[in-house]
Amino acid sequence: MAKPQGNHVQLLIGTRKGAFTLTSDPVRSTWKLEGPLYLGHIVYHYMVDPRDASSQIMAMKAGHLGPTVFFSKDGGKTWKESSKPPQFPKAVADDGGKPDPDKNIAEMEAAKGGETGKEGGAEGKKDGSAVSVVFWLSPGHESQPNVWYAGSAPPGMFITTDGGDTWTPVEGFNKYCQDTDGLHGEGETPGGQLTHSILIDPRDPNHMYVSISVGGTFESYDAGATWKPLNKGVEAEWLPDPEAEHGHDPHFVVMHPADPDRLYQQNHCGIYRMDRKDGKWIRVGNNMPKEIGDIGFPIVTHPHDVNRAWVFPMDGTTVWPRTSPGGRPAVYETTDAGETWHRHDLGLPTEHGYFTVKRQAMCADAQLPMGLYFGTTGGEIWGSLDEGKSFDCIVRHLPEIYSITATLV
């Protein structure tokens, strides 16, 4: 196994209608688009293994069909479907035998107020959940090759130890969600309640963070067996108790690669920073310009500088248009851990630019100077080769972008 290396940056792109790759020349001045892979399939997350460049993995489903995972062991040349995709345990029948599908449906209908009892099953049904979307993929610890974690809607967490072929539930996390009020709902993906931002501490494979949209951020020190909420300081305007332990809405949480104890969070209610020893999130988004606000989905950190991060604000006022504020898209950068923010819009539309950027659709490469990339809801990929100060549109006319991951080939 060899880590990704080479002098060509490659972006792995997941879209609402398939997957693509975008590969640069050595100076990142020209790019070659290839694809689509699995045209028409919804690719929520498309990743390369940072421990093994030959391994790639995609979380996907199709409009009519259930969720699944595809993986490649030859750098994306050929793909294989998981023989056992992420799935919750089968509900146990009263007699301990095979569950009765009709009974499940009846219970579902009752729990959902008479709606049809088809797929879904999380709402009000604690022992009959079904994965409707595999939304998130994270590689395991450096010392655990072929381990990946998956996050789902409804909220669930799954692990593979064979590179993606067979998946089993992380029972501790899933039980925690089932046993905690408000952590086992489901909404329209990718906007509803789902598991994301699975972060493994590079110093300790047993220490991990996981976040749930409309749920909060949670931490485990025992490889996922037990969990505690980590939401102190996070605002949630819909929670009557300002000190509520969970129910918050993290959109994206990142552990800084240069300091695993420095966390950043883009939340439904602002931008936050935490130094783990403090145990409390600080709303650094309050330092954003008031006319822009601090609402958005992605947040990207610099590969080396713990105080540098970039966000892509969206309009979170009134009915939440979820478009670039004022139709003037911009990236905002902090160089002092959120104390101040600087607008960067050079090259971006100066008016009538109403796209936005979804949570996995913004990333950085590891080059010098760092490249910063984002994909839009309008199917464009924009890139910056000067660490976010100016942007060029690399590709247009793709489907809605759901995820971008930078690697080297």
Added chain:
Amino acid sequence: MLVHIPSPLRSYTNGASKVEAEGASVDEMLDHLDKQFPGIKFRMIDEQSRMRQHIRIFVNKDTVETVKAPLKSSDEVRIICALSGG
């Protein structure tokens, strides 16, 4: 029995729109289908044995609501990816 496969699932059947399968119930028929074409069942039926939201199964001319529905070897099964707009 003859089973009609909709186009979204033909990547599993090597492009075949009609295949043969056996079973005394829809569930058994789908299990047999999955043995021939690994992975196809889970795209239609979730882990709680519920039909996915946009899947419909007809036995002859009648839709079935549960995978427990009985089948005879003379039946003809149509798997439909239900249109849902958009």
